[in-house]
Amino acid sequence: MSEREHIEGAEVIPIGTRGRPGRGTGQRPSAAARGLAGKAAKGPAQRPPRPKKAAEPPVVQAVPEEAAEAPVSAAVVRERSPMAGIPVSDWQAALEGAAREVLGTDWEQQLARLLAFLRRRVTGDYVVDDYGFDAELTQRFLLATLRPIAEKWFRIEVRGTENIPADGGALVVSNHSGTIPVDGLMTMVSIHDHTGRFLRPLGADLVFRMPFVSSLARKAGATLACSEDAERMLRGGELVGVWPEGFKGIGKPYSERYKLQRFGRGGFVSAALRTGVPIIPLSVVGAEEIYPLVGNVPSLARILGVPYLPITPFFPLLGPLGLVPLPSKWIIEFGEPIRTDDYDAGAADDPMLVFNVTDQVRETIQQTLYSLLMQRPSVFR
Amino acid sequence: MLVTGVSRDLGRRFARAAADHPDVERVIGVDVVPPRGDVGGVSFVRADIRNPVIAKVIAKEDVDTVVHMSVISTPGSNGGRSTMKELNVIGTMQLLAACQKAPTVRQLVVKSTTHVYGASSRDPAMFTEEMEPRRQPRGGYAKDVAEIEGYVRGFARRRPEVVVTLLRCANVLGPQVESPIASYLRMPVIPTVLGFDPRLQFVHERDLLGALGHAVAAAVPGTFNIAGEGLLTLSQVVRRLQRPTLPLPGFALGGLGGALRSMHVSEFSPEVRALLTYGRGVDTTRMRRDLGFSPRFSTAATVDDFASNLVPTGGRTDRLLADLEHRLPSARAAVESGAHR
Numbered sequence: 001m002s003e004r005e006h007i008e009g010a011e012v013i014p015i016g017t018r019g020r021p022g023r024g025t026g027q028r029p030s031a032a033a034r035g036l037a038g039k040a041a042k043g044p045a046q047r048p049p050r051p052k053k054a055a056e057p058p059v060v061q062a063v064p065e066e067a068a069e070a071p072v073s074a075a076v077v078r079e080r081s082p083m084a085g086i087p088v089s090d091w092q093a094a095l096e097g098a099a100r101e102v103l104g105t106d107w108e109q110q111l112a113r114l115l116a117f118l119r120r121r122v123t124g125d126y127v128v129d130d131y132g133f134d135a136e137l138t139q140r141f142l143l144a145t146l147r148p149i150a151e152k153w154f155r156i157e158v159r160g161t162e163n164i165p166a167d168g169g170a171l172v173v174s175n176h177s178g179t180i181p182v183d184g185l186m187t188m189v190s191i192h193d194h195t196g197r198f199l200r201p202l203g204a205d206l207v208f209r210m211p212f213v214s215s216l217a218r219k220a221g222a223t224l225a226c227s228e229d230a231e232r233m234l235r236g237g238e239l240v241g242v243w244p245e246g247f248k249g250i251g252k253p254y255s256e257r258y259k260l261q262r263f264g265r266g267g268f269v270s271a272a273l274r275t276g277v278p279i280i281p282l283s284v285v286g287a288e289e290i291y292p293l294v295g296n297v298p299s300l301a302r303i304l305g306v307p308y309l310p311i312t313p314f315f316p317l318l319g320p321l322g323l324v325p326l327p328s329k330w331i332i333e334f335g336e337p338i339r340t341d342d343y344d345a346g347a348a349d350d351p352m353l354v355f356n357v358t359d360q361v362r363e364t365i366q367q368t369l370y371s372l373l374m375q376r377p378s379v380f381r
Numbered sequence: 382m383l384v385t386g387v388s389r390d391l392g393r394r395f396a397r398a399a400a401d402h403p404d405v406e407r408v409i410g411v412d413v414v415p416p417r418g419d420v421g422g423v424s425f426v427r428a429d430i431r432n433p434v435i436a437k438v439i440a441k442e443d444v445d446t447v448v449h450m451s452v453i454s455t456p457g458s459n460g461g462r463s464t465m466k467e468l469n470v471i472g473t474m475q476l477l478a479a480c481q482k483a484p485t486v487r488q489l490v491v492k493s494t495t496h497v498y499g500a501s502s503r504d505p506a507m508f509t510e511e512m513e514p515r516r517q518p519r520g521g522y523a524k525d526v527a528e529i530e531g532y533v534r535g536f537a538r539r540r541p542e543v544v545v546t547l548l549r550c551a552n553v554l555g556p557q558v559e560s561p562i563a564s565y566l567r568m569p570v571i572p573t574v575l576g577f578d579p580r581l582q583f584v585h586e587r588d589l590l591g592a593l594g595h596a597v598a599a600a601v602p603g604t605f606n607i608a609g610e611g612l613l614t615l616s617q618v619v620r621r622l623q624r625p626t627l628p629l630p631g632f633a634l635g636g637l638g639g640a641l642r643s644m645h646v647s648e649f650s651p652e653v654r655a656l657l658t659y660g661r662g663v664d665t666t667r668m669r670r671d672l673g674f675s676p677r678f679s680t681a682a683t684v685d686d687f688a689s690n691l692v693p694t695g696g697r698t699d700r701l702l703a704d705l706e707h708r709l710p711s712a713r714a715a716v717e718s719g720a721h722r
Contacts, residue, residue, distance in 0.1 A: 111709065130662055211574075214578075224506065226505050
């Protein structure tokens with residue numbers, strides 16, 4: 001090592017190549033070097049000493065303001081391995097410098113806030129509501145992850161957000177499509193970004209039976225689609241989302257796209273009638289094309305206990321790559337709210353009225369779907 | 382006043398507190414085995430509520446209030462599952478039969494549990510008192526409790542002048558509580574069900590005693606859920622307890638439970654396993670509005686109080702972050718200025 005340094009040290013001497021480029025013996029530049037030199041002979045002449053500097057610890061480059069004292073310490077620790085030679089204070093100074101570079105001058109507050117957030121998460125010192133909804137996690141992590149997909153991949157165009165009330169309970173009723181309920185997630189992001197409210201989705205019990213999905217769904221604010229939970233949430237003034245087509249909607253073949261299926265038994269209407277909240281019809285165009293369902297394996301689905309097992313043009317043909325949704329262009333439109341508060345008390349128990357309101361909501365969504373499809377130039381644009 | 386199940390810690394403490402109360406003339410504690418701790422002014426009668434001796438005790442002592450606390454969730458030392466079922470179901474039947482015969486009885490308070498609602502993926506988020514479990518329990522403790530509640534309702538129908546209060550208590554937690562959930566949370570490494578994060582509710586042991594006392598004093602008939610305010614997910618609970626977790630698939634948890642039972646550490650009965658998978662929440666509106674009881678400890682405070690008596694076995698990440706927080710220049714400056722002051 002020391003011998004090698006000696007030679008390297010000797011290399012420094014040929015600085016005086018008398019202004020000509022070159023390295024080595026100091027007598028004559030090589031033919032290649034002479035060829036490179038051209039006329040400008042001053043600048044490159046300073047280059048040879050550089051290799052020696054590179055042997056110093058990289059910390060010198062990381063902290064420009066400390067450069068004055070760094071060579072001193074570097075000279076002391078030269079014999080050790082480069083990693084062991086950096087004192088903790090230097091690391092700290094480097095990190096501080098880097099933080100200042102990246103986050104600006106108030107980096108300290110930002111970092112302190114981040115640390116406080118992490119500590120709160122790690123010690124479990126955060127709040128979930130009765131349904132297991134974790135607003136902090138949803139806002140900071142889930143929605144932040146979904147937002148680029150909504151904005152960049154599906155380029156969602158949102159219309160009619162003025163129909164969503166700023167506060168108080170309301171029931172958003174949407175069509176359901178796309179093999180995997182991506183439309184629900186995208187609706188959550190769109191509503192949060194345009195109104196600042198969290199959509200509380202109602203999910204099938206399959207969602208709460210599946211590992212990982214169930215815990216994530218509860219944390220994102222979902223709860224079971226049953227009348228008790230729906231009414232409880234609506235009374236609590238939440239914005240509740242429901243997809244009455246259910247598995248019939250998302251699991252329908254591509255050939256039946258944008259044809260609304262039966263709207264359940266109208267349970268969502270009775271919940272809205274009982275609590276007197278407005279029903280906001282929502283039409284989503286674009287979700288049908290993300291995973292075009294061309295086949296189904298009912299027997300295998302039955303074994304796995306799921307309602308259908310999809311076959312799309314790319315899944316399972318391309319394996320996991322087939323799970324990437326096609327980048328269709330989405331338009332989602334919130335229709336005018338249908339008021340339910342002028343019906344009398346017993347309205348929810350009148351099946352004829354419930355069916356009529358259900359049909360009214362269904363027709364509104366279907367008509368809006370058709371008009372949106374007419375307005376959309378093509379599937380992907 | 383007659384209190385059953387005084388050999389258990391909660392029963393003994395409730396009987397003692399009742400005996401110290403100025404409005405209570407006399408407290409008779411009944412159990413199969415004598416209580417281990419100090420019973421104070423409670424007169425203990427060793428009687429098995431499974432046989433008709435209990436009727437004689439009630440008749441002889443002119444009992445006007447019966448507090449039934451011997452619905453047990455663990456077989457414990459006095460026998461296996463069949464003994465437990467007999468104690469729970471037959472014991473309750475005998476006790477209720479005795480109460481029905483005794484004209485002096487004016488009030489009956491039964492401590493039940495929220496396990497009666499079960500836990501499944503079809504559950505609503507919050508159970509109110511009039512809801513039924515979505516899946517009928519197939520066996521074990523939950524079925525016992527369901528049967529017991531049926532008998533209690535039958536008794537309330539036959540003796541309408543008796544004030545019958547049924548308290549469905551969430552999982553009790555506290556420094557001295559011995560229950561399946563408490564011993565589960567005392568384990569150094571907590572096994573969880575992979576991919577599930579159940580919502581849990583707890584009631585502090587002191588609040589449970591308070592609720593029973595309140596029910597006796599207020600004499601409000603009906604069924605009430607008793608739970609601390611708010612909910613915590615299991616992940617929050619273990620983080621607050623600073624315990625590492627071991628996520629296991631659901632079926633493996635059952636196997637582990639068997640192994641642990643043989644070592645007398647803990648066990649995972651089917652209802653505990655269901656609770657740790659799907660969780661459960663109960664609505665306590667009626668407890669506040671009709672019964673007029675509000676617990677002093679919320680669910681989070683109960684867990685924190687429980688945690689203060691435990692030696693943390695985890696929490697390394699938090700210590701690391703705290704250390705990092707102290708190393709921030711502003712924090713250092715604050716510490717230094719604080720030292721100067």
